Amino acid sequence: MAAEGHSPMEQFKIEPLIPIHIGGTDISYSNSALFxxxxxxxxxxxxxxATRHRTMVPGRLQATAEMxxxxxxGMVKENTGVEGMxxxxxxxxxxxxxxxxxxxxLMPYGFTFTxxxxxxxxxxxxxxxxxxxxxxxxxxxxxxxxxxxPGAPLGIAIVLAPLELFSYxxxxxxxxxxxxxxxxAGHVLLKVLAGFIISLGVVFxxxxxxxxxxxxxxxxxxAVIQAYVFALLTCIYLNDAIHLH
Amino acid sequence: MPQxxxxxxxxxxxxxxxxxxxxxxxxxxxxxxxxxxxxEQRARVIQDDLDRATQLKAETxxxxxxxxxxxxxxxxxxxxxxxxxxxxxxxxxxxxxADVAAQVTKQIGExxxxxxxxxxxxxxxxKGVAAETARDVVAKLSGLSPDAGAVEQAxxxxxxxxx
Numbered sequence: 001m002a003a004e005g006h007s008p009m010e011q012f013k014i015e016p017l018i019p020i021h022i023g024g025t026d027i028s029y030s031n032s033a034l035f036x037x038x039x040x041x042x043x044x045x046x047x048x049x050a051t052r053h054r055t056m057v058p059g060r061l062q063a064t065a066e067m068x069x070x071x072x073x074g075m076v077k078e079n080t081g082v083e084g085m086x087x088x089x090x091x092x093x094x095x096x097x098x099x100x101x102x103x104x105x106l107m108p109y110g111f112t113f114t115x116x117x118x119x120x121x122x123x124x125x126x127x128x129x130x131x132x133x134x135x136x137x138x139x140x141x142x143x144x145x146x147x148x149x150p151g152a153p154l155g156i157a158i159v160l161a162p163l164e165l166f167s168y169x170x171x172x173x174x175x176x177x178x179x180x181x182x183x184x185a186g187h188v189l190l191k192v193l194a195g196f197i198i199s200l201g202v203v204f205x206x207x208x209x210x211x212x213x214x215x216x217x218x219x220x221x222x223a224v225i226q227a228y229v230f231a232l233l234t235c236i237y238l239n240d241a242i243h244l245h
Numbered sequence: 246m247p248q249x250x251x252x253x254x255x256x257x258x259x260x261x262x263x264x265x266x267x268x269x270x271x272x273x274x275x276x277x278x279x280x281x282x283x284x285e286q287r288a289r290v291i292q293d294d295l296d297r298a299t300q301l302k303a304e305t306x307x308x309x310x311x312x313x314x315x316x317x318x319x320x321x322x323x324x325x326x327x328x329x330x331x332x333x334x335x336x337x338x339x340x341x342x343a344d345v346a347a348q349v350t351k352q353i354g355e356x357x358x359x360x361x362x363x364x365x366x367x368x369x370x371x372k373g374v375a376a377e378t379a380r381d382v383v384a385k386l387s388g389l390s391p392d393a394g395a396v397e398q399a400x401x402x403x404x405x406x407x408x
Contacts, residue, residue, distance in 0.1 A: 014247055014253040026256055030256055032260065040268045044275075054283045056286070066280055069277070069281075070284070088277070089277050090273075092272050093273070118253075118258065122261055180248075
């Protein structure tokens with residue numbers, strides 16, 4: 001157990017805080033669930049505080065909330081058009097959830113629930129299923145024309161259609177892996193570099209310390225970018241379902 | 246890797262579902278309507294202000310145009326007034342000049358007539374004085390007493406010659 005304590009993978013361990021078992025299924029409230037709760041509470045507090053005293057000229061908190069709102073709203077409108085705006089609350093929720101999940105994970109003693117493939121995969125598969133349902137609901141069987149490149153001759157279309165279908169089906173995999181791998185790699189890198197500080201001592205430990213400092217800044221950037229990418233891909237997939245090509 | 250431990254999947258999925266639904270409710274029922282309302286209200290206020298500014302500008306332009314028009318009218322009226330007054334005054338002045346000129350001409354005529362009369366009277370009196378003087382001169386020089394009629398005739402002839 002002592003050796004495992006220094007493993008870079010130790011930080012991803014799911015630890016039940018409140019054990020709950022229902023019908024033989026373990027749904028314990030774990031550190032992962034705790035940080036999901038933090039993300040929800042942080043988002044709720046941000047928006048509650050920002051919209052408590054709504055003013056024409058916004059204060060700092062209100063301006064922050066408005067900036068986030070307009071950023072995501074702009075992204076949805078730009079990528080899916082006006083018809084996509086009814087999915088804006090979902091994309092906004094997704095963005096805030098992943099953003100706070102990633103950022104809280106970077107704090108000392110933090111846990112990153114987005115570094116677990118099951119969480120990212122669940123979100124990606126949910127989006128994939130929803131997009132497919134929206135596509136068939138809006139266009140019926142015509143939705144299959146998404147897999148035929150527009151303007152391609154029949155011969156090429158026959159070759160390309162399976163590729164298009166494959167790229168469509170692989171979407172949830174690439175989407176979930178991207179977020180999961182980014183978070184995993186960043187946290188492992190930080191942990192390994194931080195381990196070097198201890199093993200190299202006070203004098204030479206300065207080098208990995210500076211490296212950890214730099215990588216932490218990089219990881220904050222990655223945390224924001226990955227939340228943005230996840231939301232942006234959701235918009236692009238929604239656009240496919242709404243407008244086909 | 247703890248990520249591939251399936252015994253934790255159920256709890257992660259369960260809490261992901263619970264938390265995501267909770268957050269979706271907060272975002273869609275509280276955050277989005279409230280922020281959307283504020284943004285919409287702000288856009289409306291700005292639009293209203295812009296509209297009012299445009300309206301006020303139009304009103305100002307109209308007022309300026311009306312002012313310019315009134316100014317031009319007043320100026321034209323003043324010019325017209327001045328022109329009429331000038332013409333009237335000129336007529337009065339002309340009339341008075343003519344009256345005065347006529348009166349002066351008349352007075353000059355009268356004066357000239359008076360001068361003529363006085364001159365005639367003077368000439369007549371000169372004739373008598375000259376005849377008397379001539380008779381006195383003749384009497385003193387020659388001791389003769391000429392006939393008054395002859396002297397008068399001679400003086401009249403002499404005066405006529407001198408003239």
